[in-house]
Amino acid sequence: MNQHVRLCEVGPRDGLQMAKGMMPAADKLRWIRQLASAGLREIEVGSFVSPKLVPQMADTGVVLPEALTIPGLTVCALACNLRGAMAAYEAGAHVLAFPISVSETHSHANVGKGTDAQIAMMASIVEWVRAQSRPMRIDAAVATAFGCSLEGVVPVARVAAVAEAVARTGVDEIALADTVGYAHPAQVRDAVRATQDAIGTTLTKLHLHDTMGLGLANVLAGLNEGIRGFDSCLGGLGGCPFAPGASGNIVTEDLVFMLESMGYQTGVDLPRLLDARAILAQALPEDPLRSGVAAAGIPKTFTSTS
Amino acid sequence: MNQHVRLCEVGPRDGLQMAKGMMPAADKLRWIRQLASAGLREIEVGSFVSPKLVPQMADTGVVLPEALTIPGLTVCALACNLRGAMAAYEAGAHVLAFPISVSETHSHANVGKGTDAQIAMMASIVEWVRAQSRPMRIDAAVATAFGCSLEGVVPVARVAAVAEAVARTGVDEIALADTVGYAHPAQVRDAVRATQDAIGTTLTKLHLHDTMGLGLANVLAGLNEGIRGFDSCLGGLGGCPFAPGASGNIVTEDLVFMLESMGYQTGVDLPRLLDARAILAQALPEDPLRSGVAAAGIPKTFTSTS
DSSP: OOOBOEEEEOIIIIIGGGOSSOOOHHHHHHHHHHHHHTTOOEEEEEEESOTTTOGGGTTHHHHHHHHTTSTTOEEEEEESSHHHHHHHHHHTOSEEEEEEESSHHHHHHHHSSOHHHHHHHHHHHHHHHHTSSSOOEEEEEEETBTBBTTTBOOOHHHHHHHHHHHHHTTOSEEEEEOTTSOOOHHHHHHHHHHHHHHHGGGEEEEEOBOTTSOHHHHHHHHHHTTOOEEEEBGGGOOOOTTSTTOOOBOBHHHHHHHHHHTTOBOOOOHHHHHHTHHHHHHHOTTSOOOOHHHHHOOOTTOOOOO | OOOBOEEEEOIIIIIGGGOSSOOOHHHHHHHHHHHHHTTOOEEEEEEESOTTTOGGGTTHHHHHHHHTTSTTOEEEEEESSHHHHHHHHHHTOSEEEEEEESSHHHHHHHHSSOHHHHHHHHHHHHHHHHTSSSOOEEEEEEETBTBBTTTBOOOHHHHHHHHHHHHHTTOSEEEEEOTTSOOOHHHHHHHHHHHHHHHGGGEEEEEOBOTTSOHHHHHHHHHHTTOOEEEEBGGGOOOOTTSTTOOOBOBHHHHHHHHHHTTOBOOOOHHHHHHTHHHHHHHOTTSOOOOHHHHHOOOTTOOOOO
């Protein structure tokens, strides 16, 4: 069994875009450097989207090229359309993350077009990227894969069908995303199995939120189905605009603690990772940071696998 | 597969004993009645221990007889020695919960005697209880089963050996307790399997804390090994005296949400359960209540299995 788990830290993108405070580019870079020095090898550093809609991401064009100078770091950026994808490429991103909602209603609310139109957009982007001189990995995130706060239940068969259509565009990897935090472990198992049946190992990752407190239970359900990639966020920053008071992404600190305790290798140094919280606490005083491990301290029984 | 999961609400005991505020007996009873009306059929209503050491439990002799008048409720009480067990019996408890620490150091700190002496005490209690006219179920909790903040690692083989010795005293049921919140899912799997090998279905329950944020992941690991009983606490009250800032027991609301979503029957009505939080919030203004489901609201995709 593969014991290596690939983590992608999405705090500088998914975490910050919901934060009350604005973090200056210099702080973002200090934070990204500290995350990298703790051993995180993949970081989503920002997004190329409308600065009017997401002002926290307006400086991605400044942050990304600096992040590229960090040795060994895979730099990811999110975009929602061809223009954004081109900007990510021009800035030098190693990986493009692109969301495609299974829920039509959420897709319209999020990117202004339906699911099929967004899949067609993905195909255009893949074609454009493949025609460029430099390679860029393309990761699609199948969003609202575990339910939608607007549409409600999202059938597993529909998730697998959308993933299959996305895979046909030629993307490199596909993630299932619990955009609003509704997932539970039995659903994770069912959706992962159905998607694996449809697209095999192109399903590499889960993007989970901890809205209902089930985030790490859902990770465990994914691990049990062979998933070895997860997005997470230092301090569990983030949240859901449709769920006031809800917590955000799964907490990187607690995820690393769980995985390393269980014998999985993340490559992350937990004490160093905890040190990176100080930057966040200072830069975003209004945004409470979560983490059981940070609150209670690393147990004396902990031994790192990495 | 058995889809029925038995929950024991331990808030009025484990939750309150760490609370900053003191809850009057009348409030405890309002809370217990509301928990029962939400469908919780088993509640640990207090403990018969030294009122000097745990002043919050001094009124258990008042609370317990009133709780017995609630139709269909199984009333549990904790004791740590024969005198406490006799008091629980005299008060009319249906179930005696009795802790036995695997860690010698914790055992001395908690009950003033070592593990073997506490097992011998358990045997005396079983003998005494069986000689009385009324039956009382005896549940032993094998404490510090997943590590100890004083001793560190607790070997799985030692957990199974202690559970086996406890089972030989003739208790009805045995739980494994993550007293300090160090457990992770692989350890839960290993400890449950080893204990099942030693004592079979006498292992009925896990008592888990959410100190590191892994509480519900550990529940899932237990479910996967066939465990169908869990302790939990409304609002995740509780905590650990050895881990300042650490959160307490696993959250009943989120546990019920997870189990019912997954197709397990708990018998609990989630909206009514959330209503019971108001009593806690009012009576313990200094003790923050946790729960993802309470913060974000019950998702519209939720359907109850019960």
